[in-house]
Amino acid sequence: MMMRKVPQPGWNLEYLMFVFTRLSGLAMFILAIVGVAMALIMGARTQMDLGTLMRWTFFQNPNHVLDSNIPDVTAGWANGFWQIMEMLVIFLAATHGFNGLRVILDDYIHSIFWQYFLRVILFILWVFAIILGIYVILGS
């Protein structure tokens, strides 16, 4: 009996990133909902305004936006739970975003050399953004 090697569809980079984009989108919805709920719980005492609420929903870090004031930052946000939440946000958002940039560039750049060149640059920027984000999270 002749066995023929059938190339397996899927499980290449494109398919993995397709799935990852959907899943990370849903995960960021959940993270934002948890963030907005906790911001409401913690900020209700201090009459938090809408802009502050929106900023603290996405990235709960005291070095983030200077004029958003939550008086008891150290009590409320600077603990391990929120640091892990921020790292998740940074990782998911950076990967989702830079993968999206790769897809957009592939649509408009036709030369293979430039495609790979820009992919390398995007990869470096991606690693750089994640390291910078984690440094800010742990350093503040």
Next chain:
Amino acid sequence: MALKRNVNFFEGLRYKGGGPMLAWILHRISALVIIFFISLHVLSSFFTLETGSDLAIAYNTLYESVYFQVIVYFCVIFHAINGLRIIILDTWPKLVEYQHEATWFEWLIIIPIYGITIFVMIQRAISGG
């Protein structure tokens, strides 16, 4: 592999894709805006933490302005809701038959959320508080 098209930009605009095509274009533009914004945001957080330099402070005052927030908030809310529509249509492919209705429904969700928020934001900005 990139598709070779013999269509220029303005011919592309005349393609009558309707609502879903507008959603696709806006999804792409809002993605670029969000990437630009968040990349600068991370850099600014880093420089605020490390140096507190004038550049970081200047960028902070830029994105604290209400005009900037109105644009970025539209991009974020549109990208989120439109992404949810894409996830739903991809997960249940039979629903693609109703993609025009899905696009209208998406705007029905976006407009109230966005409208209420920018109403409050602009009201606060005008009354100075």
